[in-house]
Amino acid sequence: MKKVINIEGMSCGHCSGRVKTELEGIVGVKSAEVSADEKKAVVELAHEVDNETLKEAVIEAGYEVVSIE
Numbered sequence: 001m002k003k004v005i006n007i008e009g010m011s012c013g014h015c016s017g018r019v020k021t022e023l024e025g026i027v028g029v030k031s032a033e034v035s036a037d038e039k040k041a042v043v044e045l046a047h048e049v050d051n052e053t054l055k056e057a058v059i060e061a062g063y064e065v066v067s068i069e
């Protein structure tokens with residue numbers, strides 16, 4: 001299962017690294033591929049993780065969630 005998170009505010013690899021670390025710290029997230037250029041994160045889930053939890057992790061890293069698909 002995959003979800004795509006559209007994120008505002010990332011400008012470089014340091015930003016995307018912060019988001020990746022936060023997302024991969026969530027139970028149920030197998031991996032997160034984060035791109036500052038594409039302004040998105042693709043998360044691979046082991047089981048359902050609600051959007052609110054994903055959103056909070058991005059906010060914790062210091063960025064804004066535009067939408068989750």
Ligand SMILES: [Cu+2]
Pocket residue numbers: 010011012013014015016
């Ligand atoms: Cu940055």
